[in-house]
Amino acid sequence: MNTKYVDLINQTFDFPQSEFTLEEDNLLFHGLDLNELAETYGTPLKFTYLPQITNNIIRAKNWFSNAIKNHNYNGTYKYCYCTKSSHFKHVLDEALKNNIHIETSSAFDIDIVESLKTDGKINDDTFVICNGFKREQYITNIARLINNGHRNCIPIIDNYEEIDLLSNEIEGKFDVGIRIASEEEPKFEFYTSRLGIGYKNIVPFYNKQIKDNPKAELKMLHFFINTGIRDNAYYWNELLKCLKVYTSLKKICPSLNSLNIGGGFPIKNSLAFDFDYEYIIDEIVNQIKLACDEVDVDVPNIFTEFGSFTVGESGGAIYEVLYQKQQNDREKWNMINSSFITTLPDTWAINKRFVMLPINRWKDSYERVLLGGLTCDSDDYYNSEQHINAIYLPKYRKDKPLYIGFFNTGAYQETIGGYGGLQHCLIPAPKHILIHKDNNGSITTEIFRDQQKSEDLMGILGYNNNSRTKTTTKSNSNTELQLANS
Template identity: 80%
Template sequence: MNTKYIDLISQTFDFPQEEFKLEEKQLQFHDIDLMALVEEYGAPLKFTYLPQISNNINKAKGWFKKALKNNKYKGKYHYCYCTKSSHFKHVLNEALKNDIHIETSSAFDIDIVENLKKEGKITDETYVISNGFKRSQYVTNIARLINNGHKNAIPIIDNYEELDLLSQEIEGKFNVGIRIASEEEPKFEFYTSRLGIGYKNIVPFYKNQIQGNKKVKLKMLHFFINTGIRDNAYYWNELHKCLKVYTSLKKICPSLDSLNIGGGFPIKNSLAFDFDYEYMVDEIINQIKLACEDEEVPVPHIFTEFGSFTVGESGGAIYEVLYQKQQNDREKWNMINSSFITTLPDTWAINKRFILLPINRWHDSYERVLLGGLTCDSDDYYNSEQHMNAIYLPKYNKEKPLYLGFFNTGAYQETIGGFGGLQHCLIPSPKHILIDRDEDGNITTSLFSEQQKSEDLLKILGYEN
C-alpha cells in the first residue's frame, strides 16, 4: 500500500513540476536546496528568489509579442509593474532590468520613482502611470515629477476634481488618462468600483473638462478589473463595455492612443493550477482589434499593470512544526513557529491560498492535519475549512523535525503584514533572505533583514528610547 507522502503527491498531481522537484528526498525550489537554507539561516524564514521576477516579466512580454504578430496588430505593448505589490528596492532593481514601466498608487511612490531616476534605473522615457484617489501630497508629487521634465508621466484621473488640482500645480502642458469605474462581479457587496468614473460619464467628462482645455491632452483610457484577467463571461463583458467607451472617445479625441488593461494575471496557487496565459493574451488582442475595426478607429497601444504576476512567484516562507495538539478524536493541530496572521496575512484576511509543501520527510507516512499559528487569535490558522483541499503532511514525530514551505507569497504579504513594525501578539517578523544567481548561474544568498528582536518592538511601543 502506498502510504508515503511522495506517493500521495505523485498520485494527486503531475509531479515534479517546473519549479519543484525532489533531490535526495528533500524539496528543491528552482534548484534551490531549501533544507540547506534552513540549516544556514534557521526557521521561520522568508525568502525572495529574484530571477523569477525577470522570468515572469519576459514570459508575459513574449506572449504579447507573439499575439501582436499573430493578429497583425499595429499598436505597441508596454509592461508596467505595480509597485504596491512590493515596494522593496531589490524587487524594483530586478524588475527594471527588463525594460519595463511603473504604475504608482500613492504619494510616496513618486519619491521612490525619483530615487530610481537619481540612480539611473529609470529615465524620463519610462512611463509612470499614477493611479489611485489623489489628495494634496500625491498631486504635489506628481506635479513635481512632471515639472522636472518627466514627459512620460501620466496621471490617471479618478474623480471629477483631480484634473483641476493637477492643473493648479503643473506648470505646462501635460498628459492624462481616465480610469473607468468597472462594474463588479455579482458576488460583491456593491455594484460599481469606488475608483474611476462611470462608463456613461466618461465621454461627457471629456467634453466638459478636457476637450477645450489647451493645457491637458487625453492619452489613455484605464480599464481595471478587481478579480484580474480571467476567461469568464464577466471579464469579457466588461472588456467589451470598455472598448465601446474607447472607440466612442477615440472618434472625438485624436490624442487618445493607449488602452491600459489593468487587472493582473493569476499566479500559481496549487500544484493543480492551470491557466492558458498565451490564449488569454491572444484573445484580448484579437477582441481589441475587432472592436476598433468595427468602429473604424485605429487600435490603441496596450499597457498592462502586472503586480502579483511580476513578484508573487518569487517569494516563499519556511516554518518548522513545533508541536502537535490532538484537540479531539478527529482534529490534529500542527503548531508552526510563527504566525499566519503576521507573516502571510492574506491567508487570514481574504482566505488566500498558497502552495504548501513540506521541505523534508517526503518518504514518511502522512496524516491529515490543521495548521495553527503562535498568536492567541482563533483566526490564526490555515486549514481545509478556509481552503479548498484538506492538508496532508508527513506524520508528526517529535524526534524528526518537519519543515513546511509556503510558495508564491511574494506579493503584498510584507506590506500588509507591516514589515519592520509591530506584529500581532508581538510575534517577531522572521529573517528574510535574497536569493540570486551569479554570472555563471550559481545560486547566491544574502541576508536582507534579521528576525525582529524584543528591543525593536519595545522601542516602537515607547518602552525604550
C-alpha cells in the same frame, strides 16, 4: 503499499513541476535546496527568489509580442510593474532590468520613482502611470515629477476634481488618462467600483473638462476589474464595454492612443493550477483589434500593470513544526514557529491559499492535520489546500524536525502585514533572505533583514527612551493666560 507523502503527491498531481523537484526526500525550489536553506539560516524564514521576477516579465512580453504579430496589430505593448504589490528596492531593481515601466498608487510612490531616477534605474522615457485617489501630497509629488522633466508621467483621473488640481500645480502641458469605473460581478455587495468614472460619464467628462483644457491632453483610457483577468463571460463582457467607450472617445479625441487593461493575472496557488495565459492575451489583443476595425479607428498601444504576476511567485516562507496537539479524536494541530496572521495575512483576511509543501521527509508516511500559529487568536490557522480541502503532511515526530514551505507569497504580504513594525501578539517578523542567480546558473543567498528583536518592538511601543521622538508644542499665550486666570 503507497503510504509515503511522495506517493500522495504523485497520485494527486503531475509532479515534479518546473519549479518543484525532489532530491532524495528534500524539496528543491528552482534547484535550491530548501532544507539546507532552513538549516543554514534557521526558521521562521522569508525568502525572495529574484530571478522569477525576470522570468515572468519575459514570459508576458513574449506572449504579447506573439499576439501582436499573429493579429498584425499596429500598436505597441508596454509592461508596467504595479509597485504596491511590493515596494522593496531589490524587487524594483530586478524588475527594471527588463526595460519595463511603473504604475504608482500613492504620494510616497513618487519618492521611490525619483530615487530610481537618481540611481539611473529609470529615465524620462520610462512611463510612470499614476493611479489612485489623489490627495494634496500625491498631486504635489506628481506635479514635481512632471515639472522636473518627466513628461512620460501620466496621472490617471479618478474623480472629477483632479484635472483642476493637477492644472494648478503642473507647469505647461501634461498628459492624462481616465479610469473607467467598471461594474462588479453580481456576487459583490456593490454594483460599480469606487475607482474611476462611470462608463456613461466618461465622454461627457472629456468634453467638459479636458477637450478645451489648454494644459491637459488625454492619452490613455484605463480599464481594470476587481476579480482580474479571467476567461469568463463577466470579463469579456466588461472588456467589450470598455472598448465601446474607447472607440467612442477616440473618434472625438485624436490624442487618445493607449488602452491600459490593468493587471489581475492569477498566480499559481496549488500544484493543480492551470491557466492559459497565452490564449487569454491572444484573445484580448484580437478583441481590441476587432472592436477598432469595426468602427475604423486606430488600435491603441496596450499597457498592463502586473503586480502579483510580476513578484508573487518569487516569494516564500519556511516554518518548522514545533509540536503536535491532539485536541480530539479527529483533529491534530501542528503548531508552527510563527504566525499566519502576521507573516501571511491574506490567509487570514481573505482566506487566500498558497502552494504549501513540506521541505523535508517526503519519504515518510503522512497524516491529516491542521496548522496553527503562535498568536492567542482563534483565527490564526491554516486548515485546507485549494485542491483537497485538507492538509496532509509527513507524520509529526518529536525527534525529527519537519519544515514546511508556503510558496508564491511575494505580493502584498509584507505591506499588509506591516513589515518592520508591530505584529499581532508581538510575534517577531522572520529573517528575510534574498536569493540571486548569476548568468552561469550559480545560486547565492544574502540576508536582507534579520528577525526582529525585542528592543525593536520596545522602541516602536515607546518603552525605549532613546527611541522616543522629542516634539515641541507651540504654546498659545491666550490659552495660557486664560488658564492662569482661572
